[in-house]
Amino acid sequence: MSRLLHVSASPRGERSRSDKVARRLIAALGAAEVETLDLAATALPAFDGAAIEGRYDLIEGRAVDPAVLAAWDGIRAAVAHFLSFDRIVFSVPMWNFGVPWRLKQYIDVLTQPGLAFTVDAAGVTGLAAGRQAILVCSGALDIRPGQPGAELDFQTAYMRAWLGFIGITDVHEVQVRPTYGSPAEVEAAMDRAYAEADRLAAALNG
Template sequence: MKLLHIDSSVLGPHSVSRQVSAAIVDRLRQTTPGLDVTYRDLTQTPLAHLSGSHLAAAQGAPAPAELAPDLAASAAVLEEFLSADVVVIGAPMYNFTIPSQLKAWIDRILVVGKTFKYSAAGPEGLAGSKRVIVAISRGGYYGAGSPAAALEHLESYLRGVFGFIGIHNAEFIIADGIQVGPDHREKALAGALQAATSLQAA
């Protein structure tokens, strides 16, 4: 069984989402003998954001020579995702949504004919057999019913993205309020780490 581990926080060892995503992977390693893990740090090896040249190349136009390395990286990222049975993502909230590094990765895996297709009935996801677990960290409180819920565009966006490609049961472990104060951060992190240790086997 193959697991793809993605981190997107720019905070390195100070990141809550990185700590929780690592705990998730550790839990799945313990419960799944022989688990094959591939790790990608989107801040250490960032992907370029989409350009007109990227889209033209995707539609069959000749690509400029300088784009070749990035197109190769795109192909590698897509293959990593397609070959994974389980995907674990560390996703902090930055300015109410996902990090731009994670958006660049998503732009490489939402590919028509690979992870979704169009039909007379509308778009159809092709990646529904995968298990996706997302470790979310948020500085404030954005859960349903909270005063800031309308500004929550991280979990809602990722649910929509993965639902679009057929993954409708993505799992989320959330550490909320980590910037409210040290006590809130400690409690949120402890709760998220405990949730990670309770995950079902891969």
């Protein structure tokens, strides 16, 4: 795999624990080309009421306001950019049991019929098939299987469901948690995540 996109969903910059683990993983993977999409610093296309209504006007061949045309040009460009990568690494902190709102906005921009998926009598076909995704998910709650907070996982489970919907079924994950506690507990969580990232990189490179 030659082109890797790192989608950073944390606005915390160098303090982001999910980003720290993701950067270590990406370095170990050794992709020929790596691009980072910092969602906190990226102007995403607006997917608002006007864009939604404009989609139906475009489909039905009606006149569309130039601003709506520009919005849809931006949406198409965002989807094409995402699909131009072979492997996507997401660093995702947990916010209120789910994902940060900027990541949700990015997902809403990407998940467009005819661009990221198609629907016919046979069902949904994801147009991102053949790509690989790696989820580096962090959080104060330990939602790993078998842990007390597992039933509150609307983060990793949501990301896996969305990726599957657009056709990405080769999905791996590294869990960075719990990130809240004593310094020793947080350090132990980071050490576990780094070790997990190293093992995953070795397996994928092998």
